[in-house]
Structures are given as structure tokens and as C-alpha cells.
Amino acid sequence: MSVTTLKKQKIKESLKKTKEKRRNQVPKVYQLKISYSNLNKDQKQWLEKVFLEAKWLYNYTVADIENRLNPQTEKLKQVEIKTPNGYEKREITCLSSQMKQGILDRIKKNLSNLSKAKQKGIKVGKLKFKSDYKNIPLKQNGITFKVLKDKNRVKIQGLKKPFRVLGLHQIPENSDIAKAELIKKPDGYYIYLTCYIDKNQIKKEKIKKPIAIDFGIKHQLTLSNGIKIKYSIEETKRLKRLQKKLTKQKKGSKNYFKTRYKIQREHQKIYNRRKDIQNKIFSLLKRYEHVLIQDEAIKQWHSGLFGKQIQNTGIGGIISRLKNNLETLISVDRYEATTKICSNCGNRKEDITLSDRTYRCENCGLVIDRDLNSTINILKIGLSKVETTTIKNLPTDCGKVTPVERKASARILESNPYIRVSYASVKQEAPNFS
Ligand SMILES: [Zn+2]
Structure with missing residues (x-):
């Protein structure tokens, strides 16, 4: 067997295992707030920049979906954006390729939702440009992000110092952390963590007394x-x-x-x-x-x-x-x-x-x-x-x-x-x- 088929087989097996495990689990999303007072200058700058870059990448792709929605775009270190002074180049330094991939995947999903709606006879428009991008997908646990539970911190790819977060105590022991999202809200930055929890752990005894x-x-x-x-x-x-x-x-x-x-x-x-x-x-x-x-x-x-x-x-x-x-x-x-x-x-x-x-x-x-x-x-x-x-x-x-x-x-x-x-x-x- 060649190396690639072996690799494929391994992936297939692990997917099957996960699927079996998920049958006895339920997904739950936990909201973690990034502690702003503990951020250093680099972290603050990075947070501002990463959302800006996400917006640039999104708008760049949406401007020419036919030619730009492909894996090549995930590797780009620079995009062109439209400004009042014409087109200008912008460097992408904070978004990792996994994050870029996540943003493009979302565009793909939105497009397929639009076409499904169209098939049903619903009148649909095109994907619109965004003036603000507020929600960055962090796809893989261990790669794009890592939860350091005993330290109350979450590390994000591309940033040296992990973020101190509030709310990790809510996550039960033995739960599987699957994916996360980095969120910008008016009152601060958050990480939404999707975990899979054992059904038995969720189903607590109900109190019989009315x-x-x-x-x-x-x-x-x-x-x-x-x-x-x-x-x-x-x-x-x-x-x-x-x-x-x-x-x-x-x-x-x-x-x-x-x-x-x-x-x-x-x-x-x-x-x-x-x-x-x-x-x-x-x-x-x-x-x-x-x-x-x-x-x-x-x-x-x-x-x-x-x-x-x-x-x-x-x-x-x-x-x-x-x-x-x-x-x-x-x-x-x-x-x-x-x-x-x-x-x-x-x-x-x-x-x-x-x-x-x-x-x-x-x-x-x-x-x-x-x-x-x-x-x-x-x-x-x-x-x-x-x-x-x-x-x-x-x-x-x-x-x-x-x-x-x-x-x-x-x-x-x-x-x-x-x-x-x-x-x-x-x-x-x-x-x-x-
Ligand atoms: Zn009485």
C-alpha cells in the first residue's frame, strides 16, 4: 500500500471512531470572555488587526467569487481592496491559513444556502460586502487554538502569548473540545467553544417534587x-x-x-x-x-x-x-x-x-x-x-x-x-x- 492510501485509510478510521463516539454525546457551546485588562499591547493590536484582515479577505473573495473562491486564496499573504482612492494592497499577517480556510468555507456554505433557497423559488440576492467582520472560525482544536484549562488560558495560532479567559470552569471534565470561534462584540472579545459532552453527564436526576x-x-x-x-x-x-x-x-x-x-x-x-x-x-x-x-x-x-x-x-x-x-x-x-x-x-x-x-x-x-x-x-x-x-x-x-x-x-x-x-x-x- 502506498503512503497516501495508508494515510487516507487512517483518516477514514478516525472519522468513523469519532462518529460512533458522538452518538452518545451532545454538543454545547460555552462562552469565554477574553479578559481585556490582562491583555498586553501586542495582543490588543493583534485582535484589532485579525478582524480587519478577516474583513479584507472576505470582501476580496466576494468581489470575484468565481476566480477567488479556491485554495489559492488561502495561501495569499496580500489582498487587494477597494478604497476611495482606488485599489490598494493590504498585507495579511495575523490570519493563519486555517483561519482563511474557515472564512472561505463559510462563503461556500452561504453560497450553497443561497442556491438551495433559489431552487425553492425564493428570490435571492448576491453575497454582500461586509463593513465589519465579527466572527472568525477557529477550526481545529490543537492547531488553530488550544485550551490551557489549568491556566485559564486559550492559545490562538499565530500569537505567542495565550489569552486569559473567564468561564473555563463551566466545561465539564471528559468533554471533547471540537471547534471555536473568535467573536468581537461591543463589550469585548469572546471565544465560543463548541464541546461534545457525554449524554449521561447531562442527564441529571430530575427533582420529583413539584x-x-x-x-x-x-x-x-x-x-x-x-x-x-x-x-x-x-x-x-x-x-x-x-x-x-x-x-x-x-x-x-x-x-x-x-x-x-x-x-x-x-x-x-x-x-x-x-x-x-x-x-x-x-x-x-x-x-x-x-x-x-x-x-x-x-x-x-x-x-x-x-x-x-x-x-x-x-x-x-x-x-x-x-x-x-x-x-x-x-x-x-x-x-x-x-x-x-x-x-x-x-x-x-x-x-x-x-x-x-x-x-x-x-x-x-x-x-x-x-x-x-x-x-x-x-x-x-x-x-x-x-x-x-x-x-x-x-x-x-x-x-x-x-x-x-x-x-x-x-x-x-x-x-x-x-x-x-x-x-x-x-x-x-x-x-x-x-
Ligand atoms: Zn388558616
């Missing part, structure tokens, strides 16, 4: 095990200051664009914080086999007094994710008087207002956190509607948090500095017969 949620203003979420989750991401002072500054600057001036860019970055930062909180809360709730909510009139809240507060909490986002993603979500009619009824004896109390944070039952002596009382009512009403008998009964430990639940909430929620977790109280007093 859980009900009350969405409130003061504590955004109260769970029927007594966990109260509080958070709020408000517009930062910096954002307000920048917005004020912008109104005083000359439209279209250099400083105007500078400020506008800073505002974008600040918005992105706030958005990311909010998103992360939503993700964390959702992943905690996902652990439960049955989740119950009352179909709140969020829209009414929005227009009312609490509009701004609700917007800052993103409660709407959490509810829609629950509705879209949980097969076992049970929802209770919004008109059920869950705040007025005693969850212990069923006595109804009419004179409870929004400022009463504690529910005191004159009939049975229950003194309970107001929102926790509501969640237990939601649980009771919801479970009574369920067809399957397995969860029909109210769990005996409802209102209490189990060690498993406490551990899960600590692991998932407490890694985010904007989330505060506390526990609601319940006690039994002698009934008041006065």
Missing part, C-alpha cells in the same frame, strides 16, 4: 419550597451619564460616534447580565419534573406602576421560556385568589393588601410569608387539575427546602453576583379567637 412559582415585585420569584430569589439589573449610572453626554455632542462628529459606541457597549453589558440571570433561574427550574405557575397578567403590570421594575427583572422572559421549554408546565388561572386564601385551612381573608408581606390566618393561626402562601395555593389548585395520580397529592415537605434543592440552588444561582437567595418563613401560632 414546584410552584409566584412572581412578585419585591422578591421576583418565590418558590413553594420557600426559596426566594431576588435580583434587579437596572440601567447603570454610567449609561445615563453617557446618554446625557450624547445629547450635547455634535451629531456625526468623531466624539459623537465614540460616545455612541460606549453606549452600545454599556447596553450589551446590561443585556448580558440580565440574560445570565434568566439562564440561571431557568436552569434551576428545569431540574424539576413538574413546575406550576399562575398565569399572571404581566401586561397589566407593565402598563401600571411597576412597569419599569418589571422590565428590569425580565420576568416576562422567564415565563415565556418556561412556557416554551417545559413539557410539564402546569398553569393555574390568573383569577384564582391565591393570595387571599390560607394555604393551611382554606380560610379566605379579604383585607390583604400588597404591602402585607406576611399572611396571618385568624382561623388556624398560620403565620406565613405572603408569597410562599400563594405558591402553596398554586400548587394545590394545579395538582388537583392533573390527570396522573402520581403527583396529585400535595408533597408533605412543601414549604420546606430539601438538602438536594438547597445544593442545586446554591450551585446554580449563587455563582451570579446579582442574584440574592433567601428563605421564606412559616410558623404556627395559637389561633386568634378574639
Whole structure:
């Protein structure tokens, strides 16, 4: 057998092995942020330049796809680009040939998508030039990039010093790192890492105990095990200051664009914080086999007094994710008087207002956190509607948090500095017969 056939055979075998392995794995993308404060001058310059070169290469190729979309272009050290002064040459020094290959592969893929759409009768245009290239493919682990997990760093081909990154701790042990992308966003640079994770490692035991949620203003979420989750991401002072500054600057001036860019970055930062909180809360709730909510009139809240507060909490986002993603979500009619009824004896109390944070039952002596009382009512009403008998009964430990639940909430929620977790109280007093 010749050397090349032997080589081909080896590649074929290894591909087959990978395919078999992937059957028991699921892909997951992890977001790593490049720590900007730890960058040296070379790294900062390289990051700026590499995205510029990616744009040049992309536009150069798209300008003449027929002649330029080929392996020859991957080897180019110089491209020609159109400027207001005519064509000028630009050196390619940061993009490695693997990165160039990745960019060309993407163009090929976009073209084939366009032609598929065309075959279906959809009207399609041509590939457009880009004014900014924000996403560079890093194809091969070990070649274009290397993860140095114990050092919290990622090395990228062509750059001597590895980048210090945040977020490597999220990646489980024994996962296969497949590919990565280098991303430019208004708030900084990121590496998106695609990993393959063992299915068994993902499939954690679900918590069998059903859980009900009350969405409130003061504590955004109260769970029927007594966990109260509080958070709020408000517009930062910096954002307000920048917005004020912008109104005083000359439209279209250099400083105007500078400020506008800073505002974008600040918005992105706030958005990311909010998103992360939503993700964390959702992943905690996902652990439960049955989740119950009352179909709140969020829209009414929005227009009312609490509009701004609700917007800052993103409660709407959490509810829609629950509705879209949980097969076992049970929802209770919004008109059920869950705040007025005693969850212990069923006595109804009419004179409870929004400022009463504690529910005191004159009939049975229950003194309970107001929102926790509501969640237990939601649980009771919801479970009574369920067809399957397995969860029909109210769990005996409802209102209490189990060690498993406490551990899960600590692991998932407490890694985010904007989330505060506390526990609601319940006690039994002698009934008041006065
Ligand atoms: Zn009562």
C-alpha cells in the first residue's frame, strides 16, 4: 500500500471512531470572555488587526467569487481592496491559513444556502460586502487554538502569548473540545467553544417534587419550597451619564460616534447580565419534573406602576421560556385568589393588601410569608387539575427546602453576583379567637 492510501485509510478510521463516539454525546457551546485588562499591547493590536484582515479577505473573495473562491486564496499573504482612492494592497499577517480556510468555507456554505433557497423559488440576492467582520472560525482544536484549562488560558495560532479567559470552569471534565470561534462584540472579545459532552453527564436526576412559582415585585420569584430569589439589573449610572453626554455632542462628529459606541457597549453589558440571570433561574427550574405557575397578567403590570421594575427583572422572559421549554408546565388561572386564601385551612381573608408581606390566618393561626402562601395555593389548585395520580397529592415537605434543592440552588444561582437567595418563613401560632 502506498503512503497516501495508508494515510487516507487512517483518516477514514478516525472519522468513523469519532462518529460512533458522538452518538452518545451532545454538543454545547460555552462562552469565554477574553479578559481585556490582562491583555498586553501586542495582543490588543493583534485582535484589532485579525478582524480587519478577516474583513479584507472576505470582501476580496466576494468581489470575484468565481476566480477567488479556491485554495489559492488561502495561501495569499496580500489582498487587494477597494478604497476611495482606488485599489490598494493590504498585507495579511495575523490570519493563519486555517483561519482563511474557515472564512472561505463559510462563503461556500452561504453560497450553497443561497442556491438551495433559489431552487425553492425564493428570490435571492448576491453575497454582500461586509463593513465589519465579527466572527472568525477557529477550526481545529490543537492547531488553530488550544485550551490551557489549568491556566485559564486559550492559545490562538499565530500569537505567542495565550489569552486569559473567564468561564473555563463551566466545561465539564471528559468533554471533547471540537471547534471555536473568535467573536468581537461591543463589550469585548469572546471565544465560543463548541464541546461534545457525554449524554449521561447531562442527564441529571430530575427533582420529583413539584414546584410552584409566584412572581412578585419585591422578591421576583418565590418558590413553594420557600426559596426566594431576588435580583434587579437596572440601567447603570454610567449609561445615563453617557446618554446625557450624547445629547450635547455634535451629531456625526468623531466624539459623537465614540460616545455612541460606549453606549452600545454599556447596553450589551446590561443585556448580558440580565440574560445570565434568566439562564440561571431557568436552569434551576428545569431540574424539576413538574413546575406550576399562575398565569399572571404581566401586561397589566407593565402598563401600571411597576412597569419599569418589571422590565428590569425580565420576568416576562422567564415565563415565556418556561412556557416554551417545559413539557410539564402546569398553569393555574390568573383569577384564582391565591393570595387571599390560607394555604393551611382554606380560610379566605379579604383585607390583604400588597404591602402585607406576611399572611396571618385568624382561623388556624398560620403565620406565613405572603408569597410562599400563594405558591402553596398554586400548587394545590394545579395538582388537583392533573390527570396522573402520581403527583396529585400535595408533597408533605412543601414549604420546606430539601438538602438536594438547597445544593442545586446554591450551585446554580449563587455563582451570579446579582442574584440574592433567601428563605421564606412559616410558623404556627395559637389561633386568634378574639
Ligand atoms: Zn388558616
